[in-house]
Amino acid sequence: MNRKLRMGMIGGGKDAFIGAIHRIAANMDGLIELKAGALSVNPTIAEESGEMLFLDKDRIYTDFKTMLESEAAKPADERLDFITIVTPNFAHFEPAMMALDKGFHVVIEKPITLNLEEAKQLAAKVEETGLSLLLTHTYTGYPMVKQARQMVASGAFGKIRKVWVEYPQGWLSRLSEREGNAQAAWRTDPKRSGKSGCMGDIGTHAFNLAEYVTGLQAEKICADLNIMVEGRMLDDDGAVLIKYNNGAAGVLMASQVAAGEENALKLRVYGENGGLEWAQHEPNTLLVKWLDKPTEVYRAGNGGAHLSSFATHNARTPGGHPEGYLEAFGNHYRNFALSLAAKIDQTEASPEALDFPTVKDGVRGMAFIDNVVRSNESDAKWTTFEV
Amino acid sequence: MNRKLRMGMIGGGKDAFIGAIHRIAANMDGLIELKAGALSVNPTIAEESGEMLFLDKDRIYTDFKTMLESEAAKPADERLDFITIVTPNFAHFEPAMMALDKGFHVVIEKPITLNLEEAKQLAAKVEETGLSLLLTHTYTGYPMVKQARQMVASGAFGKIRKVWVEYPQGWLSRLSEREGNAQAAWRTDPKRSGKSGCMGDIGTHAFNLAEYVTGLQAEKICADLNIMVEGRMLDDDGAVLIKYNNGAAGVLMASQVAAGEENALKLRVYGENGGLEWAQHEPNTLLVKWLDKPTEVYRAGNGGAHLSSFATHNARTPGGHPEGYLEAFGNHYRNFALSLAAKIDQTEASPEALDFPTVKDGVRGMAFIDNVVRSNESDAKWTTFEV
């Protein structure tokens, strides 16, 4: 590859949080350049945002359809390579389908769509077009999460028995959606966010992290969703008991009313011989626990022979120079870019580069939402996890 | 009180773990002296243990009935004040009832009895005799647990919404009961341990801790108990969803197959304005979290004006001189002793001294075991918590 990949962005104007994150992640490694954007449904914001990002005037669009059509018509050496979609959940599906139809690869912020049906259609479209889709489940981009997955897969812990994953936040402890908090407003609105609030927003991350690290899949679940703040329209709290397909028992806890918590995603996995613990607040550390010997502290980037190639590939700094959330996000972009470059160059991407979340994770995530909502409404203890 | 209280012990011979812990806890503050013991059902062990503890020859007994009868017949200035029962669960009820009948106060290692029915009878007997019973739920003896309870009660956090309590251990990750581990053998044997293993042994601690700190009571539960090690007779793992009587939602997780974990009891409670976090591995620290300001690190014994009298009363050292499990245990003994001394002196014990676990905690603990076993066997999601 002798050039940077060209990215267009839908959503993510100057008033949005996640768009800026995507741009930092995409910029970080010098493999990608933002070339075009339909950054807001508000034309003024779209234009101002494009200027702030130094886009060429003629590639600042005010609607995504015009962008996709115009860009699709450009010659190969100008044409966008991929489209990043960072709108609220309800506005993912249509631009994603159209982008794929126009031949663009796609990046989508999670959750992938508004509902499971859309996710399945999108998966079919990806399959049909042979294009790539990156779903930005940030947390699986951390090097120590990669390490965790490789260690479980290696059989070091024996059969996995227990999975505990938790995701406490406190930012919805008050009825912020009525107090002018735009983030809170759309995330607690079923029309824009989908049929679950907390479980859709952060429960999916926890679910995805657990399945990614263990390689297991949920088979049966028992969900309890709660609305803790009076007047809220969607769940802001919940817990899910899980039976995995190897017999392991899981507990998933997510809350957005854990007042005083920031974003404390944490995973613990236990097998016959040991287990591991990873927390997003200190992401460069992986505790590796053993039945018969002292706990070991694995650290990202320290270059030891004990680290898997997947951990090393996803670190940019030597041990002790902490990388964080943006680098984890950047790892997904970097791997996506490396795999696209390989496609373009008709070479083979490395297994490490191909290890990023795809539309398949998106389908399971939407199924998770569907299933927890159904289980929550049921009087039966266990419901089968259906996709 | 112008003398030490006189203690007799049933069980706790030299081959037992928990008896030694009770003796250290009782010795610690110089308020109690061990004067007699029926320390084992094995007469040789009973005698050797008594000698090792420097008991007078004639107060080393080989069965508890003889001890209770002989001691009851002694004059007031020699007579035992209370009896500590540290036998396996199945052998608590009979000596406890007899001790009360003979006029002795009682200390019992938890769980209080083999089943709920016995616990209720014991509670009635305590009521009838007017004697005191200390149930050694160790963890509520920690000063920072006392502090937590007082802070919740003060309303500082507003209405409590969430309770997460977890208790991971790893020591039953293998089938140790078949490999000569005596502790494992009786604790996994329904005849000696009761109808639950993990939930009876450690789940009850977690349940008690959560109710103690929050002042709430479980109303409905949904339990999932597992036997993770093939060949085991009782649950070694489980999770319980809880609805408390104020509408708060709880999750209780306990496992004895969390390989690599020691004894990692941890409680998190969240209210409208903030929450708290306490972990037994670092018991002198209480994290106090707030919605709108930085987390505060409360520390045992540092004598600040922010500490409740219950926290201060239960510390022996200034801040930074860590106290631990034995001191928490000792606090129960100390408070029990202070309250007995007040009874004997016909004075009033302080609220701090009266704050120790009693037969009421025992009844709720046995009810917990009953209810989780029943819920686990049920296909219904929610079962009512019955006592």
Place this chain on the structure above:
Amino acid sequence: MNRKLRMGMIGGGKDAFIGAIHRIAANMDGLIELKAGALSVNPTIAEESGEMLFLDKDRIYTDFKTMLESEAAKPADERLDFITIVTPNFAHFEPAMMALDKGFHVVIEKPITLNLEEAKQLAAKVEETGLSLLLTHTYTGYPMVKQARQMVASGAFGKIRKVWVEYPQGWLSRLSEREGNAQAAWRTDPKRSGKSGCMGDIGTHAFNLAEYVTGLQAEKICADLNIMVEGRMLDDDGAVLIKYNNGAAGVLMASQVAAGEENALKLRVYGENGGLEWAQHEPNTLLVKWLDKPTEVYRAGNGGAHLSSFATHNARTPGGHPEGYLEAFGNHYRNFALSLAAKIDQTEASPEALDFPTVKDGVRGMAFIDNVVRSNESDAKWTTFEV
């Protein structure tokens, strides 16, 4: 500013560590683009590196002089804005002087020059030209370090009495310079690294961090430098006692033979009323300690009213989404870029944007090296810190 700033780089070819870090830091926020490079003294590496970075062929140079001359001759709308120098220490001075002479702003990796004399000349040149110089003392780019400085300056802790700063690494525990480690080779070679090894490489960071946070300046020092690994040419370990200009007493410890340590820079400062603790391994946390109330845990990015504008300005993510070393590095680039843009636009940069390390920090850093080496050689306990 309606365009990105144009950066040229000297050093930092594909075989170098720190060049890649600078590029990530510069890329991160989309304010800067790398346009030219003289990336290695080895022409093949220079060219291959330039291609890997997608530079235009005609802006890939094989020596820095040609680059500076060619780029200086370009029209204003193509011309580089600034030059980043990431060569080993001995090769900083000459290109920096020439870049300034040609009218380019400059970024230099620390330590700024090979010796104090060069640093002073460079400072004079910066003064004379009115251009900007960023010295990448990474650690003062962390938001919680900014917070620390602001809190000390606010007087919250009263007069500062104690400064403890430590920087343990373990990577030079063996004679790696003889085992093919190129980093180790130049860093332990006086010709390329200067008159101190450990103190020059990491002691300067510790010294700079302490002076930055406290606003104090060293007045007298007592240094003990050691060569712990036989055969090494420069100090790999040391400690310095410091008397600051307000009477505070400091201890600075740095070691590259603390086997098993990564990069554990840590600062503690104590005043009359309280103090603070910051550790680079967990950079998003600042412990704020008080004489009379509980320790508070300040967290980067959580947007509380207790955070200074300097902390908030230097965070990209909400609380709980950890930022790390690369973001701290990126903060220096971002602030440097914002201040250059203000110069170019003839507007005023914010105080937050102007808060980056300059040539003045470079002069003090070189003075530190001079002074510790002199003190180490002296039999007198105290030597005056001279600049």
Place this chain on the structure above:
Amino acid sequence: MNRKLRMGMIGGGKDAFIGAIHRIAANMDGLIELKAGALSVNPTIAEESGEMLFLDKDRIYTDFKTMLESEAAKPADERLDFITIVTPNFAHFEPAMMALDKGFHVVIEKPITLNLEEAKQLAAKVEETGLSLLLTHTYTGYPMVKQARQMVASGAFGKIRKVWVEYPQGWLSRLSEREGNAQAAWRTDPKRSGKSGCMGDIGTHAFNLAEYVTGLQAEKICADLNIMVEGRMLDDDGAVLIKYNNGAAGVLMASQVAAGEENALKLRVYGENGGLEWAQHEPNTLLVKWLDKPTEVYRAGNGGAHLSSFATHNARTPGGHPEGYLEAFGNHYRNFALSLAAKIDQTEASPEALDFPTVKDGVRGMAFIDNVVRSNESDAKWTTFEV
């Protein structure tokens, strides 16, 4: 041994802190009973304290000389076995000498005497009488400190190069000695405390801990002592650079004006292959660091094969049941008691039981005080450590 050892106490009345600690430590394991006391120079306090401790009326003394004489005259089966001296520093020597002369073993709170000369005389007396003396340097009683010493001795880390020991406290941040704080008053008074404040009180602990764990001895030192609070008579802060007898370089930092700190003693030791870190605030954890593999977390009491017999012998509980300061204190009493019992029974005490601090540690501690004060007053960088 078929009885408890009989202890008499000098000092430690109801208004004193450390006396209570000694009694708890002595009580803990049921090997010792307090039988007599001259608990205060104030007769009322002496008597009231004796009664509170349930001493026989005729063994409550109001001066130590009478106690030692009366007790020495008692028959063997009543006579005290040892005397514990917990008066302020200046009042250690005379009763200790007299106790030894009367044939009693001795326990002394540290620092052992008011000055080095007294310490040497006491050492000679111990030698002459063949009696035992326990100096309660608490911190070497922790099981993980024992483990650390054994690991260094085993050579696992290779030659030791670095020793960092620090002891920050904040309790003397104000002029508390003038505000009615009795502890502060005597500890900052040269007549009662000796020629150093901070270094005498806590520096000696740090010094002792470092020599105990490493097995090294200081050869040269460079000390900087400070009085940070105006009006104070003795140092409240300081740092000492140390050269050990194997060439290792040490830094000892101690402060009582580190506002916001409790009692944060911490030791780090590094050798050629790795190192270790132990902190009193979390005393059950020992971090074991390696040059080429992950850090290991050793935990007290978890019974692994990796723990030395010295660690296991000094733990009372299984892993995860935290022991603390009182148990560390209790370990010294327990080992002292076991070694006395062996003497009495004319058997051999185990190496583990014999591992407690003696008069030799006391002499080195007093020498430390002497040497740091001398070094502090000297303009020379290095002074030889003399005993």
